[in-house]
Amino acid sequence: MPTRPRTVRRPAAPAPALTRTQLVGIGLGVVAFLLPLVVDVPGLDDVGERMLAVFLLAIVLWVTEAIPLVATAVLVIALEVLLVSDQALLAVPEDATPYPTFLGALANPVIILFLGGFLIADGAEKYRLDKNLAAVLIRPFTGSARRTVLGLMVITALLSMFMSNTATTATMFAVVIPILGALPEGRPRAGLALSIPVAANVGGIGTPVGTPPNAITLGALGEAGYHVSFLDWMVMAVPLMIVILLGAWLLLALLFIPAGLGVELDMQASWDTDRKAVTFYVIAAVTILAWMTEALHGLSANVVGFLAVVALLVTRVMGGEDLGRLSWPVLWLVAGGIALGDGVAATGLDAWILGLFDWNAMPALVVIVVMGALGLGLSNVISHSAASNLLIPLAMGLATGIEGLEPVTIAVVLALACSLGMSLPISTPPNAIAYATGEVSTADMAKVGIIVGVVGTALLVLLMPPLWAALGLV
Incomplete structure (x- = not known):
């Protein structure tokens, strides 16, 4: 036998x-x-x-x-x-x-929204949508090195609006490595290598699924009875994202990329045209469109995200092995932040902590500035998700006791400020990936990260709340 x-x-x-x-x-x-x-x-x-x-x-x-x-x-x-x-x-x-x-x-609607976003991002990698889009979108930006860096930053920011910042950075460096070899050694290469993590971190603020702090914020707002639609978030964040992105490109160009330096690229798109790939393209496009038109059809972005998961699995475009590769630790990290916020609010701990300081003596603008600076500073030394998990529950409690301070305003300000912490290799995984290329020094990363973070946060806390109020978003 x-x-x-x-x-x-x-x-x-x-x-x-x-x-x-x-x-x-x-x-x-x-x-x-x-x-x-x-x-x-x-x-x-x-x-x-x-x-x-x-x-x-x-x-x-x-x-x-x-x-x-x-x-x-x-x-x-x-x-x-x-x-x-x-x-x-x-x-x-x-x-x-x-x-x-x-x-x-662990099953909060925001977790389901992120699950849908992660599965679409994984599908984009599986069917090479990310690399093909990069190859198509970079074509108008070839020739000048400064223009090429701008194009790469725009593409990176667009991808990171719907993919994780880390996955976007890894994808873009696969595109960038050959370009690095075509540039002179030294500062031009450092500038190009720095442009990718900066653009990924900034681009992540653009949509609710762009980065975990956004999801943590939506979860906290939802628990408190406030609804921010997918499109509303984009209207609040994308203008700031564009301004910071262009400012960061100008900074990198002036500091690292000499005027007149040229670079030639030969990138070809190779689209998959089999049934599964085409089905994925359609589902991804419909999902993103549905996220952006919530006001027209009335379906919550969370529901749309879940329907995307259902469609991808039922059509067998994605399978169980794809689910297994998703960033479950990130989803559970967001869930931990939501649960922490629930506990802090339910036990009255938020009121007790906030009662340690005379916040009511401060104007609402001063409170926003202080919380934005705190979010930026903390997220430079611990993960953006951890900083958001710790600060947003307190900020939500703070907003209920100060006249003129809207919970949506303080929560979104904190989320965006936490995403602007990028001055050290340990600040974000995209920074670590760039540092690992050997082209970027800690000093250069700190210089760029501090300038982008401080200027971006200043614009955020001083200009965006009045704009949001004028547009009726808060």
């Missing part, structure tokens, strides 16, 4: 040892978590003190990355269920927050 061949299992690779920073982060996290539980905090009841413990733990773990960001996100959800929900292991009031509120963050 034949025997089934034995499967040889290779031993799993040993887990990397924790770094000193991670060990310190875990230690600080434990201390931060235990402190509100053992020391009476004036102004907070028992449930509020437990939520404060969870909040402080999240801050420490997200800032130090002592454990993966997504691990902190699911830990937050678990601790909220076990400590402050109606299923808590400790005593809670009769009106404690139902536990499905926290677990439901």
Whole structure:
């Protein structure tokens, strides 16, 4: 009788040892978590003190990355269920927050919206739509090196509006590497390499599916009863995106790309024309059009995103293996932020934290400036998603107590400011990808990132809120 061949299992690779920073982060996290539980905090009841413990733990773990960001996100959800929900292991009031509120963050409508966006982005890569679009769109920008950099930045920004910033950057560097070789060594190459992450970070602010802080903001606004449509978000963000993008190109051109430097490109599009590819093109186009015309048909962008997932799977354009490749850690990270915001609001922790400062003595404009600067500064040293997760729940609580400060305004300002943190290789994955080329120095990245971030945030906090109000968006 034949025997089934034995499967040889290779031993799993040993887990990397924790770094000193991670060990310190875990230690600080434990201390931060235990402190509100053992020391009476004036102004907070028992449930509020437990939520404060969870909040402080999240801050420490997200800032130090002592454990993966997504691990902190699911830990937050678990601790909220076990400590402050109606299923808590400790005593809670009769009106404690139902536990499905926290677990439901994993299936929040915004998560479904992002799921649709991720699957479309994955399909664009699978059927080479991203590279073919880049090859077509770059044609008008060939000849001058400065014009080529502008074209690459425009294409990168457009792609990052609907794909993750990281995937867009990786895709564009596959296009850019041959161009780098055609440029003189030194500053021209550095300028071109820097243009891609800058454009990806800036382009991500343009749509709700462009980057996780946008989704975190929409989730927080939705939980508070505020609806921002896909098109409304674009009207709020795209004008700023265009201004910052053009300003960043001008900065890079002046600092890195000599006038008169030429570059020749030979990029050819090779479109897939089989049934699945054409079906994907149609579904992607219809989805994006439906996202932008919500006011006409009445379907929420979240529903449209889910219908896109259904269409892609039912037509077998995408399959289970494609779902498995999606950025689930990012989705769960967003869910953790939504759950954290729910817990902070439900336990009154937001009011307690905001009560530590006399915010009411500040004009609304000053509060917007302070929160924008805080979002920009924090997102340079921790991930944009983590910064948004920490700040947006507090900002939403702040908006309810200050006359003239709209929750939509402060939340969107924070989301966009967090996306402008790009001064270090660690600030964003696109920056890290550019730095890994060896063409960009930390000093050059910091110079460009600080100028773009500070000027962009200044435009954001000073000019955009009055414009949004004039257009009736807030």
